[in-house]
Amino acid sequence: MTYTLEGRTGTWEIVCGLEVHAQVISKAKLFSGAATAFGAAPNTQVSFVDAAFPGMLPVINRECVAQAIRTGLGLNAQINLWSRFDRKNYFYADLPAGYQISQYQHPIVGKGEIVIDLADGTTRTIGITRLHLEQDAGKSLHDQHPTKSYIDLNRAGVALMEIVSEPDIRSPEEAGAYLAKLRQILRYLGTCDGNMEEGSLRADVNVSVRRPGEMYRTRCEVKNVNSIRFVMQAIEAEARRQIEVWESGGEVQQETRLFDPNRGVTRPMRSKEHAHDYRYFPDPDLLPLELDPAWIAELKAHLPELPDAKAARFQRDYGLSAYDARVLVAEQATADYYEAVARGRDPKQAANWVMGDLFAALNRSGRSIADPPVPAASLGRLLDLIADDTISGRIAKQVFEEMVETGADPVAIVEARGLRQVTDTGAIDAAVAQVLAAHADKVAEYKSGKDKLFGFFVGQVMKAMAGKGNPALVNEALKRALS
Amino acid sequence: MSLDAETVRRIAALARIRVKEEEVARLQGELNHILAWIEQLAEVDTDGVEPLPGAMRMKLKMREDVVTEGDLHEAILANAPDRADNALGSFFAVPKVVE
Numbered sequence: 001m002t003y004t005l006e007g008r009t010g011t012w013e014i015v016c017g018l019e020v021h022a023q024v025i026s027k028a029k030l031f032s033g034a035a036t037a038f039g040a041a042p043n044t045q046v047s048f049v050d051a052a053f054p055g056m057l058p059v060i061n062r063e064c065v066a067q068a069i070r071t072g073l074g075l076n077a078q079i080n081l082w083s084r085f086d087r088k089n090y091f092y093a094d095l096p097a098g099y100q101i102s103q104y105q106h107p108i109v110g111k112g113e114i115v116i117d118l119a120d121g122t123t124r125t126i127g128i129t130r131l132h133l134e135q136d137a138g139k140s141l142h143d144q145h146p147t148k149s150y151i152d153l154n155r156a157g158v159a160l161m162e163i164v165s166e167p168d169i170r171s172p173e174e175a176g177a178y179l180a181k182l183r184q185i186l187r188y189l190g191t192c193d194g195n196m197e198e199g200s201l202r203a204d205v206n207v208s209v210r211r212p213g214e215m216y217r218t219r220c221e222v223k224n225v226n227s228i229r230f231v232m233q234a235i236e237a238e239a240r241r242q243i244e245v246w247e248s249g250g251e252v253q254q255e256t257r258l259f260d261p262n263r264g265v266t267r268p269m270r271s272k273e274h275a276h277d278y279r280y281f282p283d284p285d286l287l288p289l290e291l292d293p294a295w296i297a298e299l300k301a302h303l304p305e306l307p308d309a310k311a312a313r314f315q316r317d318y319g320l321s322a323y324d325a326r327v328l329v330a331e332q333a334t335a336d337y338y339e340a341v342a343r344g345r346d347p348k349q350a351a352n353w354v355m356g357d358l359f360a361a362l363n364r365s366g367r368s369i370a371d372p373p374v375p376a377a378s379l380g381r382l383l384d385l386i387a388d389d390t391i392s393g394r395i396a397k398q399v400f401e402e403m404v405e406t407g408a409d410p411v412a413i414v415e416a417r418g419l420r421q422v423t424d425t426g427a428i429d430a431a432v433a434q435v436l437a438a439h440a441d442k443v444a445e446y447k448s449g450k451d452k453l454f455g456f457f458v459g460q461v462m463k464a465m466a467g468k469g470n471p472a473l474v475n476e477a478l479k480r481a482l483s
Numbered sequence: 484m485s486l487d488a489e490t491v492r493r494i495a496a497l498a499r500i501r502v503k504e505e506e507v508a509r510l511q512g513e514l515n516h517i518l519a520w521i522e523q524l525a526e527v528d529t530d531g532v533e534p535l536p537g538a539m540r541m542k543l544k545m546r547e548d549v550v551t552e553g554d555l556h557e558a559i560l561a562n563a564p565d566r567a568d569n570a571l572g573s574f575f576a577v578p579k580v581v582e
Contacts, residue, residue, distance in 0.1 A: 061548050145579075287543040288536050
């Protein structure tokens with residue numbers, strides 16, 4: 001169903017495309033040997049190249065190129081064997097050279113696509129226009145001094161991938177799903193950590209509105225939106241603003257805007273009032289980037305299994321529902337954890353424990369799946385104890401809570417606490433006899449047709465056995481005694 | 484192709500070069516002279532000729548992903564017109580630019 005917004009004069013559709021800047025995972029910068037690690041003291045990770053000292057020449061980092069190729073392959077995109085670096089010229093205090101080395105006419109990656117997952121269980125394919133490599137700028141701190149801005153060039157020269165989508169997105173939900181899926185793919189590939197708070201992934205959102213069936217109208221670009229939620233909010237806010245402009249007889253002007261999450265509105269960016277003239281030209285310091293098809297094939301051979309393929313395999317091999325499979329592949333670490341538990345065991349039961357008890361434990365403890373309070377092997381041993389009837393499912397929940405708290409092994413907990421299930425039929429029969437003797441009145445009622453009392457007897461026997469009676473054996477013994 | 488005075492002022496502004504009004508006419512002449520040379524190159528028939536990215540027949544050299552430099556902040560900041568040092572560390576200081 002098409003997402004629409006109602007204006008005063010009728011219905012409007014949203015047309016949206018995203019430009020995402022993803023910081024490449026590498027040790028050193030795109031064109032220098034300075035480090036990329038986050039959080040270092042200001043200006044300590046800056047080479048003379050990054051600071052644009054005269055006479056310094058850029059030398060490209062092979063791993064950054066490999067990361068761009070891996071990402072292109074992960075987006076089912078065309079890898080261009082010949083690409084080129086251009087200078088994008090503009091002045092800003094955190095851009096020491098006065099230009100950014102980027103790729104304009106000849107990007108390293110061409111057309112690709114992303115399949116997004118929507119809340120109603122459907123999918124849609126969003127086209128990728130291109131991906132190119134470029135340098136990040138430095139960071140300006142505006143809150144340190146009343147009249148000065150402070151510049152930290154640690155980030156200057158770090159490799160970015162700019163990933164541009166086609167204007168295929170039609171609702172805030174689709175934009176959110178696109179960004180979430182792109183982030184997931186990047187994290188699986190290990191090409192970007194996807195950390196939006198630290199700015200490793202930033203989105204510029206292009207938005208326009210139109211009447212159903214129309215061609216495109218003028219768009220505006222909302223810059224630097226730094227969370228999935230804000231992207232969704234910014235699109236709706238900007239679309240509503242444009243609808244108001246059109247409906248009151250005005251005309252939307254193409255411009256760059258900023259989203260103010262506190263007020264939920266977009267506003268024009270002052271510094272961009274003068275239309276940018278970047279005067280792109282080929283960077284004379286760099287030769288064209290020519291790729292060997294054998295290298296691309298090698299990178300392709302070592303790509304990890306990506307989320308969609310993994311989810312399909314989980315449904316096929318483990319018999320999971322589409323929903324469960326999607327939840328379990330959300331993070332590579334979750335999928336790995338699940339597989340370690342499920343392998344050689346009941347896969348549906350493993351999924352229930354991971355998505356139920358384990359996720360709850362992670363939430364309570366504030367820990368991540370990469371650092372779980374219960375290792376996958378331990379949870380697996382707990383499931384083994386259920387499978388071989390050492391403990392019942394109910395006791396297992398109790399054991400799991402203790403595993404979360406103490407980190408102890410389930411086998412040790414079961415032994416130390418004497419939780420081993422009683423399968424000795426003699427002991428069960430004795431408990432049954434004791435319960436029936438104590439409730440002679442109820443036995444009489446049961447025998448006169450009150451079948452529902454069977455559950456009561458089960459509960460009483462379990463209580464008498466401190467919850468450790470094997471439920472199937474208790475049932476059998478009761479049936480025998482009551483018949 | 485020839486540049487008018489307004490384009491000369493615009494190029495100067497984009498390059499952050501302050502040009503006095505009385506210099507515009509001279510610069511306009513010089514730039515148009517340079518453009519005329521460039522246009523002469525366009526007269527050469529280059530159909531079917533591969534672009535020459537550099538004078539030397541070399542391939543792009545790549546570096547390995549290894550950190551080779553760091554802690555150069557004193558040298559990096561040595562020629563800064565203004566710097567600032569606080570508890571966070573050392574920065575370039577520039578007139579405030581706030582969006």
